[in-house]
Amino acid sequence: MKKLELHWKILIGMFLGIVVGLIASALEMNQFVQDWIKPFGTIFINLLKLIAIPLIIASLIKGVSDLKDISKLSKMGGRTLGIYLGTTLLAVILGLFIVNTVRPGVTVTEETRQELLEGYSSEATDKINIATAEKDQGPLRALEDLVPDNIFSAAGDNRNMLQVIFFVLFFGIGLILIAPEKAKPVKDFIDGLNEVILKMIDVIMLGAPYGVFALLAALIVESPSWSLFQALLWYSVCVLAGLAILILVVYPTLARMITGMKYKKFFGGIGPAQLVAFSTSSSAATLPVTMERVSEHMGVDEEVSSFVLPIGATVNMDGTSLYQGVAAVFIAQAFGIDLTLGDQLSIVLTATLASIGSAAVPSAGMIMLVIVLGAIGVPEAGLALIFAVDRPLDMVRTITNVTGDATVSLIVAKSMGLLGEPHERKLTDHYQGSEV
Ligand code: ASP
Numbered sequence: 001m002k003k004l005e006l007h008w009k010i011l012i013g014m015f016l017g018i019v020v021g022l023i024a025s026a027l028e029m030n031q032f033v034q035d036w037i038k039p040f041g042t043i044f045i046n047l048l049k050l051i052a053i054p055l056i057i058a059s060l061i062k063g064v065s066d067l068k069d070i071s072k073l074s075k076m077g078g079r080t081l082g083i084y085l086g087t088t089l090l091a092v093i094l095g096l097f098i099v100n101t102v103r104p105g106v107t108v109t110e111e112t113r114q115e116l117l118e119g120y121s122s123e124a125t126d127k128i129n130i131a132t133a134e135k136d137q138g139p140l141r142a143l144e145d146l147v148p149d150n151i152f153s154a155a156g157d158n159r160n161m162l163q164v165i166f167f168v169l170f171f172g173i174g175l176i177l178i179a180p181e182k183a184k185p186v187k188d189f190i191d192g193l194n195e196v197i198l199k200m201i202d203v204i205m206l207g208a209p210y211g212v213f214a215l216l217a218a219l220i221v222e223s224p225s226w227s228l229f230q231a232l233l234w235y236s237v238c239v240l241a242g243l244a245i246l247i248l249v250v251y252p253t254l255a256r257m258i259t260g261m262k263y264k265k266f267f268g269g270i271g272p273a274q275l276v277a278f279s280t281s282s283s284a285a286t287l288p289v290t291m292e293r294v295s296e297h298m299g300v301d302e303e304v305s306s307f308v309l310p311i312g313a314t315v316n317m318d319g320t321s322l323y324q325g326v327a328a329v330f331i332a333q334a335f336g337i338d339l340t341l342g343d344q345l346s347i348v349l350t351a352t353l354a355s356i357g358s359a360a361v362p363s364a365g366m367i368m369l370v371i372v373l374g375a376i377g378v379p380e381a382g383l384a385l386i387f388a389v390d391r392p393l394d395m396v397r398t399i400t401n402v403t404g405d406a407t408v409s410l411i412v413a414k415s416m417g418l419l420g421e422p423h424e425r426k427l428t429d430h431y432q433g434s435e436v
Contacts, residue, residue: 105333
């Protein structure tokens with residue numbers, strides 16, 4: 001009998017997680033889920049995060065050193081960043097178009113607005129405080145932050161992914177520049193290390209169906225009441241519609257037009273990473289899965305995926321920028337503030353920058369939204385209005401972020417002549433290719 005494919009197993013895990021979560025809520029067994037099921041979800045996320053930094057180190061050094069010369073690296077870097085910026089801008093503009101057409105903020109009644117503002121004010125204040133701390137830093141702070149003063153402390157925190165990428169790129173360049181016979185042992189070691197880490201990801205993915213089961217069951221028992229979801233229905237519909245257009249239309253069409261990849265192969269390839277993104281709400285935690293899917297199932301050469309994806313996970317967040325555009329205008333509408341064309345343009349600019357600055361972790365996009373609101377003079381306390389539905393929207397924007405990164409890696413690979421046939425690494429094809 002043909003074995004069930006991974007994405008089906010993950011989907012079944014998700015479905016069962018939701019069912020168990022709903023039953024537990026009905027039977028008031030929330031504590032049971034928290035104590036006995038949620039920990040397995042946390043373990044799954046931890047395993048993914050655990051592997052993220054070693055994966056970036058091994059695969060990016062391998063990727064850069066395989067490039068052989070620096071001009072190829074700068075060519076790939078230029079294309080990657082250019083396309084990332086282009087897709088992010090497109091996403092915010094799409095979001096603004098939808099929210100200005102549907103005008104969901106107008107449907108919020110005065111009563112609901114007060115209820116939300118009061119109910120979520122302390123959560124909103126927490127986010128505002130984090131954002132203000134970031135905002136108070138100088139204009140070149142982001143650049144300053146890129147260069148770590150100690151690689152071990154940088155690698156000690158998953159939030160410093162960009163610092164690690166900086167070091168690793170620098171190291172890879174050093175490796176290209178030294179004599180080949182001196183570079184060889186280092187490269188051989190890194191190649192082997194890379195293989196080991198990829199294999200570890202395969203093993204972790206065996207647990208994915210159970211991990212997402214536990215994550216969704218816990219999420220359901222922790223979610224706020226449905227009545228609030230209804231009040232924010234039109235706002236949620238706008239965000240979800242924009243994200244759906246990106247995921248289901250824009251990305252597969254771009255992939256089809258530029259690389260000729262069919263819809264089915266596109267989603268068959270990236271599907272499991274999308275499901276993990278949905279369950280974890282974190283592009284950083286999903287990165288190992290995205291890298292594995294893109295290089296082993298979509299034919300992107302590792303030289304490209306190891307460069308494009310870790311950078312994309314941290315800076316390219318189309319779903320987040322679209323959401324920030326919609327949310328900013330929605331909050332303005334709910335407060336009865338009219339936005340000028342200039343305001344809308346500054347949303348395009350600040351949402352693009354804010355999405356680049358958002359960490360690849362749950363609800364980071366909401367923290368950075370404070371910056372967008374500040375730029376157009378909308379009260380930051382308005383964050384309380386959208387708090388109740390942020391988690392489900394975060395789950396879908398993370399799918400978008402991950403799919404966007406994968407699409408760009410396909411395009412860059414194609415443009416560099418590095419898109420080939422997928423070469424799946426079987427869990428059993430280890431030393432000398434023998435079966436176990
Ligand atoms: N959770 C998102 C991600 O990791 C970021 C966000 O909050 O929008 O991609």
